[in-house]
Amino acid sequence: MDPVREACLAGYSRALRELISWLENATSSELQRKSNGTRWTNEELLFHMVFGYMIVRSLLPLVRIMSRLPRSWGRRFAAGLNAAAGPFDVVNYWGSRMAAAVYNRRRMSRKLEKTITALARRLERESPVTLARSMPFPTRWDPFFTADMTLADVYSYATLHFDFHAKQLSLRPPDSLPESS
Template sequence: MAHGHPMDRQAVHDDYERVRQVFRHLLDTAQADRDRATRGTRWTNEQLLWHMLFGFMLVRVLLVLAYFFGRLPRRVSKLFAWLLNAATRPFDLVNYAGPCGAVKVYGPRRMAAAFDRVIGCLQRQLAAESDAGLERGMHYPVRWDPFFKDFMTRADIYRYPVQHFDFHHRQLTLGDDAHDLT
């Protein structure tokens, strides 16, 4: 259940499969455009693809945090989120620099394999979640990501990486999509 409504686990599973296929296609076709600038970011296409992968990797950590903070009084996670919001500038720097360095280590094949692994792991975790577990949650640093809400349940967190992926997908400038960079 999410906010009193049953979570459609199959819909989340289907979204994960959709983005897995899209990500593989993007990696397969991005070779010529990997160093091209993206729309609205300072990253190249290759760096943004890695950031999109990292959004899924991050979910595993967010789920662990929500598991523990979800068992504590809400004011504890509210304080934690406040501290993280206060550290937004250093976070933004690390968030930008991470993909710049990661693409030097992760090539397209490794990114594809990592994406497949993390999607499979999230699908297995979601299938094993209890309804009560999906309702647990915590406060999040809303300044860190436009898709973070003040309070997010584990059900919300499972949905988050697809929103993040779809948003950044529109910023890629691959192939015929490379017009009017702003």
């Protein structure tokens, strides 16, 4: 397996272990405490971190389709999405708050495990040619979206997103917690 794929899969596994550790070791009051630098609670932010992996599953077919269309179409599509960044931010915030009630501490790790398993299975079947497919992205939607992203970039995005938000949790870091079973 190539190093990019290996690093991506290793990031997925690490994120799952960290999420499980936080969920198993945090008290209910710690999960309901505000995170650092966001309006979400720790539990809501943990769900938002899981959601980053969920969204990758939706982005993969989009990149496959858009990469086959004229580049100008992709640029217009990305520009339109950038123009809608304000409403997206509102939906992103409230969606994570509401979804955390469904994918709470008891269901969140299972959702991430299923999502990562599906992503890993797909990633292992990708060829170098498909991983190089790219499309323009809306850079105002996320700090890890770049003006042009390959399918490989999209697979890697979720862990970048996870790690960024992990620093905003007001929970003990998973490396300071006892090993999960």
